[in-house]
Amino acid sequence: MIFPSSLSRLLSYELKKWMATISLSITQRLAYKVNFFLLFLGPMLVFFLVQYNLWHSLFLFREGAPIGGYTRDEMIAYQGWVLVTALLTQGFHSRDLAQDIRLGRISSYLIYPFDFWQYHLGTFLGLQCIQLCIATTAVAALFFTGVFQELSATHLFLGVSVALCAGLLWYLIQYALGLFAFWIEQTWTLRVLFALIASFCSGAIFPLELLPEWAREIVLLSPFPYLTYVPVKTFLGAELDLPLPAPVALTFWSIVVWGCGKLLWNRGMRMYTAAGM
Amino acid sequence: MDPEITIRCTNLSKNFRVSEKQAGLAGSLSSFFKRTYRSVPAIQSFSFEAQKGEIVGLLGPNGAGKTTLMKMLTGIIVPSSGTAQVLGFSPSERKRAFRRQISLVMGQKSQLWWDIPALDSFHLLGKYYEVEHSQLHHRIQELADLLDVHGLLNTHIRKLSLGERMKMELMASLLHNPRVLFLDEPTIGLDLVAQRNIREFLKFYQEQHQTTILLTSHYMGDVQALAERIVLVLDGEKRFDDSIEHFESFFGGEKYVQLELEAAVDTEDPLWKRYDTVWVENGVRADLRIPTHRFHHALREIFERFPVQNFTTEKLPIERVLTSLLENPRLLEQRGESSLR
Numbered sequence: 377m378i379f380p381s382s383l384s385r386l387l388s389y390e391l392k393k394w395m396a397t398i399s400l401s402i403t404q405r406l407a408y409k410v411n412f413f414l415l416f417l418g419p420m421l422v423f424f425l426v427q428y429n430l431w432h433s434l435f436l437f438r439e440g441a442p443i444g445g446y447t448r449d450e451m452i453a454y455q456g457w458v459l460v461t462a463l464l465t466q467g468f469h470s471r472d473l474a475q476d477i478r479l480g481r482i483s484s485y486l487i488y489p490f491d492f493w494q495y496h497l498g499t500f501l502g503l504q505c506i507q508l509c510i511a512t513t514a515v516a517a518l519f520f521t522g523v524f525q526e527l528s529a530t531h532l533f534l535g536v537s538v539a540l541c542a543g544l545l546w547y548l549i550q551y552a553l554g555l556f557a558f559w560i561e562q563t564w565t566l567r568v569l570f571a572l573i574a575s576f577c578s579g580a581i582f583p584l585e586l587l588p589e590w591a592r593e594i595v596l597l598s599p600f601p602y603l604t605y606v607p608v609k610t611f612l613g614a615e616l617d618l619p620l621p622a623p624v625a626l627t628f629w630s631i632v633v634w635g636c637g638k639l640l641w642n643r644g645m646r647m648y649t650a651a652g653m
Numbered sequence: 654m655d656p657e658i659t660i661r662c663t664n665l666s667k668n669f670r671v672s673e674k675q676a677g678l679a680g681s682l683s684s685f686f687k688r689t690y691r692s693v694p695a696i697q698s699f700s701f702e703a704q705k706g707e708i709v710g711l712l713g714p715n716g717a718g719k720t721t722l723m724k725m726l727t728g729i730i731v732p733s734s735g736t737a738q739v740l741g742f743s744p745s746e747r748k749r750a751f752r753r754q755i756s757l758v759m760g761q762k763s764q765l766w767w768d769i770p771a772l773d774s775f776h777l778l779g780k781y782y783e784v785e786h787s788q789l790h791h792r793i794q795e796l797a798d799l800l801d802v803h804g805l806l807n808t809h810i811r812k813l814s815l816g817e818r819m820k821m822e823l824m825a826s827l828l829h830n831p832r833v834l835f836l837d838e839p840t841i842g843l844d845l846v847a848q849r850n851i852r853e854f855l856k857f858y859q860e861q862h863q864t865t866i867l868l869t870s871h872y873m874g875d876v877q878a879l880a881e882r883i884v885l886v887l888d889g890e891k892r893f894d895d896s897i898e899h900f901e902s903f904f905g906g907e908k909y910v911q912l913e914l915e916a917a918v919d920t921e922d923p924l925w926k927r928y929d930t931v932w933v934e935n936g937v938r939a940d941l942r943i944p945t946h947r948f949h950h951a952l953r954e955i956f957e958r959f960p961v962q963n964f965t966t967e968k969l970p971i972e973r974v975l976t977s978l979l980e981n982p983r984l985l986e987q988r989g990e991s992s993l994r
């Protein structure tokens with residue numbers, strides 16, 4: 377039996393481990409100043425040079441006629457929220473994780489009394505703190521440049537909450553993809569394939585209303601819309617007609633992907649050889 | 654398990670599944686459609702015990718299975734069969750209580766975080782190992798004093814030299830005062846002074862804390878300076894397990910002679926073959942192994958026939974014993990069970 381004092385001591389130690397890992401993750405990202413500033417500026421530049429210009433030209437070509445029920449300003453705002461959502465959800469990539477496995481670098485984490493998944497989750501949470509700052513700057517910049525014509529505190533709060541939960545789902549998917557490095561030498565093909573499908577089916581390139589009805593219904597049964605479309609619509613304060621409420625669907629998909637990750641880890645560890653050590 | 658026995662493994666084996674591919678395009682195509690695998694035994698029926706506070710040197714050529722054994726004993730990989738117990742735990746279960754009491758230093762692989770100063774890494778590891786802040790501070794000061802690295806604690810790991818980084822790796826591995834320390838090539842790539850410093854530090858530390866140390870190194874200086882006992886691994890099997898003194902006197906009936914000649918001589922002369930001669934400088938400097946009972950006779954013959962400028966004789970160095978055994982493992986068979994514990 378664990379006595380309350382022992383339990384609080386245990387919790388205090390665990391909390392310190394998590395906080396230290398989150399702090400390490402932030403410190404590591406601040407270590408390279410140029411990279412850090414590019415993290416801030418890069419997404420904004422891509423938005424104004426690509427997304428904004430693309431949709432602006434399309435609407436000019438159509439002489440301002442709506443596309444899929446979106447006016448020019450609504451579509452630009454949608455794309456602006458896609459950028460903010462991407463900052464909050466898709467910052468983590470499994471590239472480092474896969475390399476750690478392939479090159480046998482996970483051996484250190486197998487010895488530390490803080491598990492590999494805990495370390496990576498802590499790193500992800502640290503990254504999310506930075507991404508939250510970048511996303512806040514992006515929201516301010518898009519508001520002052522007129523891309524967002526109005527901001528509602530409620531929608532902003534709900535949107536950030538849904539986006540952060542979607543970020544956790546994204547992280548779990550990336551983690552599971554990274555674990556394939558136990559079996560395949562190069563996981564980048566999997567990552568590229570996933571990124572392509574995700575950008576098409578999640579509503580990141582265009583709103584899902586532009587898909588035929590049957591395709592939209594199928595896509596809504598997958599986890600992809602919850603990565604972009606659902607958070608964006610929440611930011612916009614739009615009504616959503618979903619098979620399951622967003623929090624339930626996000627929880628469901630997170631548990632499914634987490635289970636897959638656990639299975640992959642257990643199986644992968646049985647054949648891990650710690651090559652190169 | 655006897656509390657004095659820190660490490661015990663019984664019939665431990667590990668087989669790796671290795672894919673095979675024929676050379677060339679045809680081989681690549683055929684392996685793309687049908688890959689063939691073979692099982693490679695890395696460690697076979699390995700039984701071994703280490704007492705509390707003992708320093709054991711694991712010796713063997715590349716690919717002998719030393720590192721595989723370390724990986725199994727630290728819980729990094731799972732054995733194919735047999736049992737391993739370290740501090741009463743089964744390493745492959747990787748229980749936290751087990752991980753808190755061991756440490757591994759890999760000379761070929763950094764375990765510290767490259768993008769941050771060593772001190773930050775130490776604080777993080779202090780949290781992971783649940784070391785109290787004041788105790789951690791004291792440990793960092795103590796180890797930094799011993800290794801003379803106070804000025805480097807705030808430098809990013811990526812900016813340190815190899816020797817400096819190794820000192821930091823050692824510090825990191827000892828912050829939680831582990832009961833068992835696994836050292837895999839801890840001085841690899843270091844210059845002679847750095848090697849000596851690290852050996853002296855480890856020796857001092859072990860004497861203070863009675864840590865059980867399992868060491869692999871290709872530098873015999875490490876083994877000679879630190880290990881009390883030697884385990885020789887060849888092709889995944891234990892072939893020698895006894896004190897370093899016994900190992901050094903493996904060729905007990907022989908003397909080791911270093912010769913320096915005034916001018917180059919015929920290295921193909923049958924005399925040299927009789928004494929297992931190794932030419933350090935072709936025809937001019939040689940190392941010989943001469944049976945004790947033939948010592949005087951052999952030296953007289955050499956002096957009579959060759960222009961000897963200088964010679965020294967000493968006990969056979971451990972490096973030479975190992976080289977001779979690796980070149981001729983049959984010598985171990987001749988010794989048989991007497992060389993195994």
